[in-house]
Amino acid sequence: xxxAAEAEEHLRVIRSLMEKATIxxxxxxxxxxxxxxxxxxxxSTPVQxxxxxxxxxxxxxxxxxxxxxxxxxxxxxxxxxxxxxxGDPLVSPGMRAAFQALLPPMLSGGVFFCLFGxxxxxxxxxxxxxxxxxxxxxxxxxxxxxxxxxxxxxxLGIFTLSALDDLGPKLNPDVIMVATFGGFHFIYxxxxxxxxxxxxxxxxxxxxxx
Amino acid sequence: MFDFDKLDKxxxxxxxxxxxxxxxxxxSWSFQDLKAELELSDGNLITHLRTLHEHGYVAVTxxxxxxxxxxxxxxxKGRQSFQDYLTILEQIVKAGRQ
Numbered sequence: 421x422x423x424a425a426e427a428e429e430h431l432r433v434i435r436s437l438m439e440k441a442t443i444x445x446x447x448x449x450x451x452x453x454x455x456x457x458x459x460x461x462x463x464s465t466p467v468q469x470x471x472x473x474x475x476x477x478x479x480x481x482x483x484x485x486x487x488x489x490x491x492x493x494x495x496x497x498x499x500x501x502x503x504x505x506x507g508d509p510l511v512s513p514g515m516r517a518a519f520q521a522l523l524p525p526m527l528s529g530g531v532f533f534c535l536f537g538x539x540x541x542x543x544x545x546x547x548x549x550x551x552x553x554x555x556x557x558x559x560x561x562x563x564x565x566x567x568x569x570x571x572x573x574x575x576l577g578i579f580t581l582s583a584l585d586d587l588g589p590k591l592n593p594d595v596i597m598v599a600t601f602g603g604f605h606f607i608y609x610x611x612x613x614x615x616x617x618x619x620x621x622x623x624x625x626x627x628x629x630x
Numbered sequence: 631m632f633d634f635d636k637l638d639k640x641x642x643x644x645x646x647x648x649x650x651x652x653x654x655x656x657x658s659w660s661f662q663d664l665k666a667e668l669e670l671s672d673g674n675l676i677t678h679l680r681t682l683h684e685h686g687y688v689a690v691t692x693x694x695x696x697x698x699x700x701x702x703x704x705x706x707k708g709r710q711s712f713q714d715y716l717t718i719l720e721q722i723v724k725a726g727r728q
Contacts, residue, residue: 424726427719433644434651434716441655441667 444514452609458487459602525552538593546575
């Protein structure tokens with residue numbers, strides 16, 4: 421007959437395996453790489469010049485909207501491929517939970533994006549994106565929390581510096597966006613990619629708890 | 631009072647318990663995904679899966695997509711047995727606390 425301690429140990433194993441299996445990564449390493457590349461491209465001088473000619477009043481907003489759209493399209497494609505490979509439905513319970521968690525902060529960020537100019541938007545986007553990632557804490561891997569905190573802290577810092585106005589350093593919104601949405605995503609992709617490659621070499625799904 | 635002998639000996643082994651737990655979380659798991667998640671050797675995993683299959687707990691599907699792939703899912707009997715197993719474990723824990 422198993423003891424109560426043994427039964428508790430078995431229940432603990434079951435709980436921890438179930439939690440691991442239901443971890444959902446809203447931003448995968450390839451998506452982060454795509455986001456980083458998109459950030460660098462839309463902030464590059466030739467693209468800036470082009471959009472400054474086409475949309476002299478809203479060049480910044482249009483360029484970064486395109487970066488967002490491209491990243492979301494790539495993310496959607498990757499999620500679709502992975503769901504197909506596993507034989508899971510495209511809209512999985514994990515995706516539903518992620519959507520519910522991400523929607524309020526992303527919607528708020530979207531409203532601020534439409535209302536404010538580049539100077540404040542670069543900080544506000546980082547803040548709301550960070551909050552969105554942190555909202556997935558109960559089912560996301562640890563690395564996602566690090567990414568969320570990085571965006572939140574950087575966004576708050578930049579916002580504070582922007583609020584200082586003339587007292588603070590002159591911050592170029594595109595440089596801020598490349599440093600945060602480009603830089604942080606590159607670091608995240610590099611940090612989570614090696615284990616993906618190792619797992620892929622075995623023909624397996626990457627371990628989700630990184 | 632309950633009968634401890636009702637505890638399913640097939641499931642009550644850590645490797646097989648891990649397999650059953652993962653199979654509860656998704657409609658199906660590929661062999662490679664199970665192997666990566668449980669960190670079991672090919673031989674161990676095959677043996678446990680065969681045992682579960684022989685007892686009617688696990689269904690096996692073989693298909694060719696980009697390459698041949700074997701996937702595993704819980705049968706109704708397997709799902710019910712896992713549920714019963716959990717209930718008995720909880721009863722044991724409760725009994726131990728009284």
